Amino acid sequence: MTAGEASGRGPRERMVFSAAQLLRRGGVGATGMRDVVEHARAPRGSLQHYFPGGKEQLVNEAVQWAGRYAARRVARFVAALPEPTPSGLFAAMVHQWTDELATAGETSGCPVAAAVVDRAGACESTRKATATAFATWTGPVAEALADMGVPPARAEALATLMISAVEGALLIARAEGDVRALTTVVRELGPLLDGAVVRD
Amino acid sequence: MTAGEASGRGPRERMVFSAAQLLRRGGVGATGMRDVVEHARAPRGSLQHYFPGGKEQLVNEAVQWAGRYAARRVARFVAALPEPTPSGLFAAMVHQWTDELATAGETSGCPVAAAVVDRAGACESTRKATATAFATWTGPVAEALADMGVPPARAEALATLMISAVEGALLIARAEGDVRALTTVVRELGPLLDGAVVRD
DNA sequence: GGCCGTCTATGACGGCTGTCATAGTAGCGG
DNA sequence: CCGCTACTATGACAGCCGTCATAGACGGCC
Numbered sequence: 001m002t003a004g005e006a007s008g009r010g011p012r013e014r015m016v017f018s019a020a021q022l023l024r025r026g027g028v029g030a031t032g033m034r035d036v037v038e039h040a041r042a043p044r045g046s047l048q049h050y051f052p053g054g055k056e057q058l059v060n061e062a063v064q065w066a067g068r069y070a071a072r073r074v075a076r077f078v079a080a081l082p083e084p085t086p087s088g089l090f091a092a093m094v095h096q097w098t099d100e101l102a103t104a105g106e107t108s109g110c111p112v113a114a115a116v117v118d119r120a121g122a123c124e125s126t127r128k129a130t131a132t133a134f135a136t137w138t139g140p141v142a143e144a145l146a147d148m149g150v151p152p153a154r155a156e157a158l159a160t161l162m163i164s165a166v167e168g169a170l171l172i173a174r175a176e177g178d179v180r181a182l183t184t185v186v187r188e189l190g191p192l193l194d195g196a197v198v199r200d
Numbered sequence: 201m202t203a204g205e206a207s208g209r210g211p212r213e214r215m216v217f218s219a220a221q222l223l224r225r226g227g228v229g230a231t232g233m234r235d236v237v238e239h240a241r242a243p244r245g246s247l248q249h250y251f252p253g254g255k256e257q258l259v260n261e262a263v264q265w266a267g268r269y270a271a272r273r274v275a276r277f278v279a280a281l282p283e284p285t286p287s288g289l290f291a292a293m294v295h296q297w298t299d300e301l302a303t304a305g306e307t308s309g310c311p312v313a314a315a316v317v318d319r320a321g322a323c324e325s326t327r328k329a330t331a332t333a334f335a336t337w338t339g340p341v342a343e344a345l346a347d348m349g350v351p352p353a354r355a356e357a358l359a360t361l362m363i364s365a366v367e368g369a370l371l372i373a374r375a376e377g378d379v380r381a382l383t384t385v386v387r388e389l390g391p392l393l394d395g396a397v398v399r400d
Numbered sequence: 401g402g403c404c405g406t407c408t409a410t411g412a413c414g415g416c417t418g419t420c421a422t423a424g425t426a427g428c429g430g
Numbered sequence: 431c432c433g434c435t436a437c438t439a440t441g442a443c444a445g446c447c448g449t450c451a452t453a454g455a456c457g458g459c460c
Contacts, residue, residue: 029229044438046437055417117314133375134372134376157384157387169364169368171312171313171316171368188354188357192389232448
């Protein structure tokens with residue numbers, strides 16, 4: 001979700017991308033439509049053209065985009081891992097955020113989490129969008145675990161645990177302005193994850 | 201954080217309580233000052249009297265209150281546990297939310313998480329308030345683990361892991377409208393927690 | 401009674417928000 | 431050149447927000 005991710009694309013995709021970006025730092029309330037347009041360097045008039053459903057639609061698409069993005073990341077991690085282990089995958093997933101906090105000194109959060117916090121109770125369509133986003137994120141993780149030798153039944157559960165831990169630790173890390181919680185979670189959860197692998 | 205928690209108290213404490221309550225469901229943006237006053241059945245004029253620092257102060261106090269509340273809960277769990285084990289404590293912590301979702305069919309989230317998502321990047325004082333809230337929550341948990349036989353060095357780390365897992369699973373549960381993530385996390389993390397106990 | 405500190409009441413203000421109405425331009429097939 | 435579709439431009443609107451100014455009520459204490 002770094003910069004340059006959406007250059008060359010059409011204005012529509014740039015707006016979705018920018019919305020996700022802005023959601024990460026201030027939540028739904030602090031993310032104005034005008035801000036999105038400006039951040040995406042898109043024409044303002046295009047808003048009502050591409051997103052007749054208004055802010056709700058834009059937020060929903062941003063959330064779904066984030067889900068697909070996370071899934072893509074996982075796939076890339078798995079492909080790049082020298083010798084794939086569950087703890088290695090988990091470390092790679094977390095590393096993305098520790099890096100960001102280390103370089104920028106301040107983290108943005110997860111756009112899906114922001115949508116849940118701000119809209120889950122008020123807007124059913126957005127709630128569903130966040131649910132599918134988590135699902136499209138959990139899927140590849142569970143699949144990767146299964147490929148590493150984790151029994152399929154447990155792979156799904158462990159994937160949920162991994163994502164829960166990441167999201168929670170990210171909250172704490174943002175609060176503390178420090179990567180401590182993220183690194184702690186990686187260290188403590190690693191052995192458990194690797195222990196679920198069944199040698200064959 | 202159930203109803204009746206703040207009856208009989210002065211209007212000031214009622215407003216802090218109500219703020220925390222409202223933060224849980226819609227985040228900071230959706231929580232208006234007028235809403236807080238109405239929810240607390242407090243006089244509107246008292247706002248600028250008790251909270252001259254405005255919304256920022258009110259949110260900060262609500263967050264700190266939530267931290268103390270969570271710590272109190274943990275202490276009560278520990279006292280009530282028949283035979284104290286780390287997994288038992290963790291299950292009790294999570295049970296509070298599964299209960300709420302089961303009865304109400306819809307969960308509110310954690311006010312501290314809401315404050316982080318909506319204000320961590322914009323308001324330094326609120327960010328610090330969330331950090332101390334997490335700290336006052338983690339403290340009793342780590343202490344309880346140490347009392348159960350977990351080496352103090354690991355107790356702190358495991359407490360962070362537990363709270364991370366709860367917060368993350370709560371996000372997923374709200375998104376899915378289902379307790380699945382919460383129960384999964386309890387089941388998968390339990391053995392790891394109990395395994396950290398050093399018999400003497 | 402007069403004063404004062406604590407608390408409450410109420411209306412107004414400026415600013416920002418999402419949304420919409422209306423009009424305009426660009427490009428293309430005919 | 432016409433007409434059509436896709437896209438953009440811009441200003442206005444109603445509504446809500448947090449904040450503040452001002453003034454009133456209550457109660458104790460000299």
